[in-house]
Amino acid sequence: MRVLVTGASGHLGANLARRLLDEGQTVRVLDRGADAGAFSGLDLEVVRGDVRDARAIHAAVRGCAQVYHCAAKVSTADRGHREIFETNVLGTRHVLQAARAGGVDRVVVTGSFSAVGHHPGKASDETTPVDPFARLSPYQRSKVAVEHECLKAVAEGLDVVIATSCAIVGPNDFKPSRMGALLLDFARGRLRAYIPGGFEFVTTRDIVIGHRLAMDKGRTGQKYIFSSEFKTVDALMEIYERVTGRRRPRLRLPAAVMARAADVTNIVQALVAPRAEPRFTPDAVRLLRMGRRADITKARTELGYESTSVESAIREAYDDFVRRGVLR
16 A cells, blocks of 8 residues: 655654654655655655646555645745645645545645634634634635645545644754754754743654544544643743753743844845745744643544653754754
8 A cells, every 4th residue: 555645855744754664654755856865765755746736746646545745835924925825725635636536545634733723721622713813824824724625625525634733843854844943043052032932842753643543543524633742932941951951042032022023023034035934923923922722632532642752852853963963
């Protein structure tokens, strides 16, 4: 049985492909050629293509019994709207249409916790609706639309399950991800300040297992939230200190100050380096200030999901950066 993984050079996809290979599965990955190092030494089939290219997607899906659709344009910036929409929404539509045409048994689509609704002071679960009138980033709106594409595909007869991910931490981070870049900045002494707040994090091990459980046990048309632990930014800095041996930045700026600074720096960066992805954006600060919590009861009770330690995953990520020569 051949399994397709889209976005396989990304943080989730790279770990998922390795897990599938360890299980003895025949793996095909779809990649744009952004980072060949993500597949170095792996016994898998690499197909070059972009999810925005419907013809390429049909060719990649052909002959596969299962599909994990992990490819996405992740961003907290308020620009690049067209690329985000075409990659996330139209790309998902292309994958689902190709899967239905190719007779794929099941598709697991990676969802985002940022596309789950929020009630202050209460943990969000799969039933919490998104307020369409709230302030949402282009990425958040696109991931809400991705879920609509999945449900439309289910209505048309395709077996689809959504595996909702929180902020991912762990090894095999080749691009690197936003969290990987943050760890690298901290380890190199380039992180000058941080802000209070908190978010739900999921280890690479947990989100990969979550996708496998969704494929094997998930109910058609359902979504499942996978998280490992909620961590405040202060707790995250403590973990970084223990893992890297370096002290945290002295500046702990009020979130309101950082939000105003992010507004200014984003305007400047949009003019100077419009293609670069900013580290701290107004939407990133807003999400941290919300302190959103995830209720993973559904994944636990229906799928048997169990979470692991965020600190252990961060240590694995650091050791992996050192092993690959990214950090000395």
